[in-house]
Amino acid sequence: MKVLVPIKRVVDANVKVRVKPDNSGVDLNNVKMAVNPFCEIAIEEAVRLKEAGTASEVIAVAIGASVCAEQLRTCLALGADRAILIETDEDAQPLAIAKALAAIQEKESADLVIFGKQSIDADNSQTGQMFAALTGMAQATFASELTVADGKATVVREIDGGLQTIEVTLPAVVTTDLRLNEPRYASLPNIMKAKKKPMDTHSPADLGVDMAPTQEILSVEPPAERQAGITVESVDELVDKLRNEAKVIS
């Protein structure tokens, strides 16, 4: 069984992001970048399937500038067998990404495609679903448990108010939720070996995909600063403030 894992290079989850002074976007200059945490979970799940003997090959794929190769190398160090970089300097948006990935799937015919449920930068949660629609594959989103056997994937999904278990026939798309697994550390011997693993580069044009953005970002604003709390002297004062200032009691 072949497993394809699309991954995204994003700002490290623990970086305090800063908006550019001209409000055109987030300042990425000299900012620590990492594999999107949900994509890291996707890679881990794929590698575990391989270690269990269920999967035979794990392919990591990324779309973006040439620096995305760093994150693909990380995935190779974590256990992916090979990597594909679709290199573009365009601002890649979900639909174009899904189309490019569908073109890769056309070549690779993976039995399972594991996406992160969303990327922590734009938080769209669209690419996996769009990819499933474009390829006509079954989809099981927000997985917190995945079992693959007999040409089927059984997926426990995190839904509002509980868990839902569904079964999908392969080939299928799964998107990972936070509790699916805990990603491992990249071992240094594997990082060394990863340098020798193959990484192919394609251009969107090779794949017949137009990456031009269809949406334009007009302005990015930081969230309003939270005001400092105050200490009240008495219960009466607290009640007064709750009633007359916060207006949360009557």
Add this chain to the structure above:
Amino acid sequence: MLAELHEILSPQRVLTDDASLAHYGRDWTRSYEVAPSAIVFPESAEEVASLVKWARATATALVPSGGRTGLSGGAVASNGEVVVSFERMNRILDFDAADGVVSVQAGVITQALQDFAQEKGLYYPVDFASSGSSHIGGNIATNAGGIKVIRYGLTRDWVAGLTVVTGAGEILKLNHALVKNATGYDLRHLFVGSEGTLGFVVEAQIQLTPAPAEQQVMVLGIERFTDIVAVLDHFKKTLPLSAFEFFSELALSYVTSHRDLPRPLQQPTAFYALLEFDEDRLDDASAAFEGCVEAGWVVDGVLSNSRAQSASLWQLREGISESIAPKTPYKNDVSVRIGDMESFIDETNALVTSAYPDFDVCWYGHIGDGNLHINILKPDSLASDVFHERCHEISPQIFAAVQKRDGSISAEHGVGLLKRDFLGFSRSDAERAAMAAIKTVFDPDGIMNPGKLLSE
């Protein structure tokens, strides 16, 4: 007494209830009786000076109290002393952008200083597990070290100026944040590491430094202690390190189970080294790793992929002390030269296990600084007082092993009450006589943290 204190401080800044006396009267040590007579909360240097003058007039002993994270009993009040808490002196006073110097009151929490530096695009590099609670004043009084010493030195190296209230009740402003000041004795450095025995630090001018590059963390698995030293040497020759820590498999097993953390490597090894370095030197670090593997020193290793993973790897080192706390360990903190570490560890292990075969020694520390933390864990079957009594019987032998190597019986935790009677293992009679003479100059009545560091 209360009436007199109320003349200096408003009544709500003088506490005498039992809970407060117990809380403010001790540090992180738990083995001393705690019996202060009052806790006072001054808000300025002048108020501290008034308190000292009152203490002189009434022959009252004073004990300084910061974040109470000390491990040597330096801030313990067990003889009816008045505890001077710096909790309300927690303001950042001024920032000089041209010099990168920040003026703070003594009660500013270390982490607040780190955060302030970060806001200014700068860095305060002294860092350790208790930085979220400890005060800068306490850091200065103990010359705190921690995990970045290999690159950035000790607290002393960042104190550009100091305001102290001496035991004579005088306010001294020392060095005024000057870089160059060739005017004789640098009294500032006498107060750094003085453990409150000469006077109390009330304000400090702290030098900040440019923010470091993004850091990367590696954890390496190493089977023999001698190889840890070889690995340190090999890495140091290849790239600058921000940290080089080590811990034993025993320490790792406690911290991973206590904090429910994944083990870093697939197979356990006898020792682990944690390294931190600038991310842009990753290629050099990887080459150094390969060199260490080829030399047969390193078995396996991992690299953090993200800040979250770096933090998890750091927890493996920083969580040790907390995770072994339920074993009420006997703690010791010593330093020897790096080349003497292995023989010192061997001798200590032999000392402990020959006397008490069921005692486990849990080792960790700052290898890059020659600093070892010795923790002897209490077997579950043994009562705590019996255990500590037995450990204290071993202490002089451990200190003799330190002395034989011209080491220090306290690398960074200070002397306080815990090691006062053992100071002779690291300081000669003449040195201790000089220290006592210096104390009488600044503290003529012997009221400043008496009984700590030097015998009364």
